[in-house]
Amino acid sequence: MEIKCHKVASGKAGGPALVTKDPISFLGNVNPETGVIVDPAHELFGRCIAGSVLIFPGGKGSTVGSYVIYQLKKRGVAPAAMINLHSEPIVAVGAIISGIPLVDRVPDDLLNLTDGTFVEVDANSGQIRISQSSTGT
Amino acid sequence: MYLSREEEAVARGERGETLRRMMEILVALGDIYGAEKLVPVRSVQIAGVSFKNIGDAGLEWISDLDGQVVVPSILNPAGMDLCRWREMGISEDFAARQQATIEAYRRLGVTIDCTCTPYQLYDSLASRGDHLAWSESSAVSYANSVIGARSNREGGPSALAAALVGKTPLYGYHLDGNRKPTHQVSVDANLSGSDYGALGFIVGRIVKDGVPLFRLRSHPSNDELKTLGAAMAASGSVALYYVDGVTPAPPVSPAAWEIAEKISLEKSDIDEVYEKYPGKDADIVALGCPHCSREELEKIAGLLAGQKVQKELWVCTARKIADSCPDLVARIEESGARVFCDTCMVVSPASERYRKMMVNSGKALSYIPGLCGVRAGLGSLEECINAALGRN
Numbered sequence: 001m002e003i004k005c006h007k008v009a010s011g012k013a014g015g016p017a018l019v020t021k022d023p024i025s026f027l028g029n030v031n032p033e034t035g036v037i038v039d040p041a042h043e044l045f046g047r048c049i050a051g052s053v054l055i056f057p058g059g060k061g062s063t064v065g066s067y068v069i070y071q072l073k074k075r076g077v078a079p080a081a082m083i084n085l086h087s088e089p090i091v092a093v094g095a096i097i098s099g100i101p102l103v104d105r106v107p108d109d110l111l112n113l114t115d116g117t118f119v120e121v122d123a124n125s126g127q128i129r130i131s132q133s134s135t136g137t
Numbered sequence: 138m139y140l141s142r143e144e145e146a147v148a149r150g151e152r153g154e155t156l157r158r159m160m161e162i163l164v165a166l167g168d169i170y171g172a173e174k175l176v177p178v179r180s181v182q183i184a185g186v187s188f189k190n191i192g193d194a195g196l197e198w199i200s201d202l203d204g205q206v207v208v209p210s211i212l213n214p215a216g217m218d219l220c221r222w223r224e225m226g227i228s229e230d231f232a233a234r235q236q237a238t239i240e241a242y243r244r245l246g247v248t249i250d251c252t253c254t255p256y257q258l259y260d261s262l263a264s265r266g267d268h269l270a271w272s273e274s275s276a277v278s279y280a281n282s283v284i285g286a287r288s289n290r291e292g293g294p295s296a297l298a299a300a301l302v303g304k305t306p307l308y309g310y311h312l313d314g315n316r317k318p319t320h321q322v323s324v325d326a327n328l329s330g331s332d333y334g335a336l337g338f339i340v341g342r343i344v345k346d347g348v349p350l351f352r353l354r355s356h357p358s359n360d361e362l363k364t365l366g367a368a369m370a371a372s373g374s375v376a377l378y379y380v381d382g383v384t385p386a387p388p389v390s391p392a393a394w395e396i397a398e399k400i401s402l403e404k405s406d407i408d409e410v411y412e413k414y415p416g417k418d419a420d421i422v423a424l425g426c427p428h429c430s431r432e433e434l435e436k437i438a439g440l441l442a443g444q445k446v447q448k449e450l451w452v453c454t455a456r457k458i459a460d461s462c463p464d465l466v467a468r469i470e471e472s473g474a475r476v477f478c479d480t481c482m483v484v485s486p487a488s489e490r491y492r493k494m495m496v497n498s499g500k501a502l503s504y505i506p507g508l509c510g511v512r513a514g515l516g517s518l519e520e521c522i523n524a525a526l527g528r529n
Contacts, residue, residue, distance in 0.1 A: 064191065070198045089169060090292070092166065093294045
């Protein structure tokens with residue numbers, strides 16, 4: 001299945017989907033050394049975002065979150081790509097300075113995708129490819 | 138977003154990888170906020186300087202950049218006095234990384250003035266109507282409201298992108314339509330000094346990211362406007378306000394304003410802030426949030442004259458201001474107080490070893506507990522000095 005999207009940060013990458021309906025504050029919600037979500041109140045608490053295609057509504061919190069995304073990338077524990085419903089500046093800037101493909105303006109029901117589904121994000125051409133049709137449950 | 142031929146070339150990477158990514162940042166932000174195009178900026182003020190805030194990740198990013206700023210660009214406060222950090226109790230390890238951060242900015246052509254009050258140092262950075270890309274929330278508020286320039290609240294990377302490209306996306310507070318008052322605040326009380334910080338502390342919480350228009354009985358000085366704007370930018374995220382008859386007026390006529398709420402405050406509301414956050418039992422007193430002007434240093438020197446402090450007293454200012462009045466600095470330090478430059482109590486890890494800090498700033502009152510893990514109390518400048526002298 002292919003979905004059209006809007007490029008925020010250029011690049012092309014794929015990986016297993018990791019999906020949450022909670023916004024993410026990279027400063028505070030994520031351990032920058034391990035890529036594990038450390039906020040007990042977050043839906044993804046205990047999960048590791050490394051190598052995933054991280055699908056979430058958007059960012060929130062401190063602008064230092066942009067540097068945390070860069071730190072995740074430098075440590076090799078960043079998501080392979082990210083998809084937002086609507087990107088805000090913290091995640092957008094973090095993705096760009098880190099060279100992580102980021103797209104937004106996708107249908108809301110992408111947040112119902114099953115974790116682990118292989119997703120490929122091609123920000124340059126504004127396309128998301130989902131390996132099997134598995135939206136909804 | 139429309140890009141000129143030259144901007145397109147930068148975006149394609151024809152001017153190098155650093156500029157390509159910087160342009161990508163500006164275009165992404167422009168897309169998010171619906172900007173039509175980029176606009177040249179007169180100056181840039183860059184956040185993301187204190188190593189406490191940016192950490193190794195930020196330092197690595199800045200160090201990896203390759204380019205030169207093309208407009209006058211200065212820095213936000215660092216995590217320590219760049220010369221007297223040992224006196225602040227800063228570790229060798231932190232100091233080395235902080236110095237490396239400063240060097241990374243210097244290499245990019247940024248002027249090494251670390252201050253939240255660039256407008257107190259150079260008149261040339263901002264005039265009425267200028268487009269700016271400033272980061273520090275209180276400086277943005279001052280530039281928009283008191284100077285009548287135009288700036289959004291930039292993050293560290295977007296400010297640096299603006300400095301290297303010389304432009305910023307045209308949206309938000311750059312446009313007249315977003316500079317209309319949204320709240321009207323009437324204050325039926327005579328205010329002075331830290332009262333403006335208390336007022337800002339209250340109003341920021343109510344209006345959040347709105348644009349308040351104040352009708353005040355008293356006429357605030359520039360230092361008092363600085364205090365008011367800083368507090369609203371910290372307790373809320375106010376980037377623009379008006380004071381009727383004092384600051385430049387809104388660019389659109391009153392008929393076009395969209396006032397969502399009218400707020401009336403009295404002296405008792407201001408007093409409540411002092412009562413709720415008493416300065417009693419503080420083990421440190423810290424002044425200079427935002428950085429002290431020369432006039433404020435004069436007041437502090439006058440209040441301390443001939444006396445010795447019994448508690449730690451920090452006075453934070455910009456190095457250029459301290460260097461311009463060494464006599465004043467010496468008079469303040471004769472009391473045992475210390476005038477620290479390049480840094481402040483909010484962004485320095487040196488604050489973390491205290492239990493409770495007394496301040497005369499609504500901004501510091503908002504940030505110290507969360508960012509430093511230290512309780513905070515509010516007092517007037519006179520009460521703060523008295524506390525430092527052991528008189529309370």
